[in-house]
Amino acid sequence: PSVVRTTPVRDTVNVPTSTEVLRVEFSEYIERSSVPQALSVTPTFEQQLQFDWSGRTVEIELPSALRDSTTYIFTFDTNLSDAHGVSLESPITVAFSTGSRINWGQIRGRVASGPRGIAQQRVDVYAYVLTPDALGPRPLPDRPSYRTQTGEDGGFEFNYMREGRYYVVALRDNNRNRRPDPNEAFAVPPRFALRADSSAATVPVPWLLAQSDTTAPTLQQVRPVSQRRFRVSFDEPVRLQTRAPEAWAPQDSASGTPVDVQGVYAAPDRPAAVVVRTA
Structure with missing residues (x-):
């Protein structure tokens, strides 16, 4: 229609x-x-x-x-x-x-997901007004200043905006409360502040939609790979936030004695595992 x-x-x-x-x-x-x-x-x-x-x-x-x-x-x-x-x-x-x-301000862009940049249709896109000195709307206001939605090609377009700076996010708003919730796919803008004006070009970098991960990884297995190394496997891919040995505190399973750690590194070809090297 x-x-x-x-x-x-x-x-x-x-x-x-x-x-x-x-x-x-x-x-x-x-x-x-x-x-x-x-x-x-x-x-x-x-x-x-x-x-x-x-x-x-x-x-x-x-x-x-x-x-x-x-x-x-x-x-x-x-x-x-x-x-x-x-x-x-x-x-x-x-x-x-x-x-x-x-008002004739415009902002145009595209929402995609995954490494291949698959277009995401029917995704809500929200624009929040930024004050000149704002570092970001934290927390987000209860309601966006402007709302639109992506089309079949993943593209979106705001029109008739008041000229100025905006923080623009994309959201798979399943419960239609117009706020990002933990289990809803969400995308932050490629640039923090986007300017709406009558001659705005399409933002060249897409908004990348991703599901929020609110569940910590679960330990699945600890297995020795050599006399001084053991592999710790989890139920999902993990990323080391720190390689500091003191962040790890393994114990001997027989005596309960603490085991000194000399190094920690990601397991080659195993994204859900970490290798710990002991003294």
């Missing part, structure tokens, strides 16, 4: 703050239950939006007066589907301004 026309018209300026309804006509009949889930608005309203349908047209009832001199962005993400269950390939954005100008 696509948007045929809107009232107020897309990209219109000086829209009255007393406007109570955004009317959107689609090219075909829409699965109505998909709209509340697919729609996000920037800036957000405190109260819930209401929807009134007539054929292919939906009236989105705005619950409060609009802010003066503000660009409003209504984004329908890829959860929007037609009456046959066919979803959008990429988000649709409708914007207008209650002031004399509309």
Whole structure:
């Protein structure tokens, strides 16, 4: 589905703050239950939006007066589907301004995963405003300043942003709370601060989506490989944070006597193992 026309018209300026309804006509009949889930608005309203349908047209009832001199962005993400269950390939954005100008800032990029850079579709992408001296939004605010979603090619595009610096993250938001949770795949930006402006080029380095690992490795086996070396195997690949011998404290299994360690190194061809060399 696509948007045929809107009232107020897309990209219109000086829209009255007393406007109570955004009317959107689609090219075909829409699965109505998909709209509340697919729609996000920037800036957000405190109260819930209401929807009134007539054929292919939906009236989105705005619950409060609009802010003066503000660009409003209504984004329908890829959860929007037609009456046959066919979803959008990429988000649709409708914007207008209650002031004399509309924001034209843009940020474009791509989300991928794995060493081969496989495109990741239907991933939420959030942009957080950065103050001029900010080192990062820590913790992340409760809600992002802007939201969009990746298309089938993994690409995403923010439009109508206020020009400035942003921290942009990608998130497989399974529970739709618009916050990264421990078991959700997450990607930090290739550069800490990205600038939104009207001539922004696509960020050349992709956001790399990865699953957070919150479980420590489990010891599986300790096996001697020579008179003064033994191999410690775990249930998953491990990386040595330190090679300091004093970080390891093995004991003789028969006497319980501490064993001095002279060195620790990763096991060749065994990513889930570490070799310990004793005195």
